[in-house]
Amino acid sequence: MAGKIKLGVLGSGSGSNMQAIMDAIDAGELNAEIVLVMSDFPDAYILERARKAGLPAEVIDCGGYKTKFPDESQAAVAAKLKDAGVEIVCLAGFMRLVKQPLLEVFPDRILNIHPSLLPAYPGLMAWKQAVDDGATESGCTVHHVDAGMDTGPIILQAKVPVLPDDDAASLHARIQIQEHSLYPRAISKIAKTATEK
Ligand code: GAR
Secondary structure (H helix, E strand, C coil): CCCEEHHHHHHHECCCCHHHHHHHHHHHCCCEEEEEECCCCCHHHHHHHHHHHHEEEEEECCCCCCCCHHHHHHHHHHHHHHHHCCEEECCCCCCCCCCCCHHHHCCEEEEEEEECCCCCCCCCCCCHHHHHHCCCCCEEEEEECCCCCCCEEEEEEEHHHHHHCCCHHHHHHHHHHHHHHHHHHHHHHHHHHHHHC
8 A cells, every 4th residue: 555645734723624634544544644733822622632642733833923824934834844744734724824935835735624615705704604695505625725815726525505594603513514524535635646646
């Protein structure tokens, strides 16, 4: 069997998508290993999940900025990911915009999961945008990351109906169920292409 592809995961929150990636690896559905997990929030549960699983977990120093991802921080993250041997970077609920210092080190190798059918509802709280908009369908998207906000080439999508009695939380919960199977499948697809090259 070909070698496992090395993943780095960046997240800002609970890390349920990272958990889904770990579960897919354990189940033999994704030929990969997570070699580094990084978060911009020291208290983010994604770091605790990583540590519990015995994975290296590090806090990203964003220089005290709440939402900005300074160039120096991006360069430092890129260097750490490279040092760890990361081949594919997975954004899993990472809430800062990735720009050149990271993009240029991992061209076409940074993936993101977004809770809508892009190009619909980019940006924050996409599930709430869908409910507020009266949409009857939403879903989730895994895409390559480029310098825009949720604009890179789409890899896979899954549709989720918006039910008449949905609120933002109930829709997000159903979207997340789809995310958890979509993200490992999308990573597997990209990993196979990457190892063929
Ligand atoms: C997920 O629903 C993901 O799609 C979303 O944040 C959540 C993270 O959940 N990402 C974005 O909105 C990015 N624009 P998790 O921490 O449990 O994986």
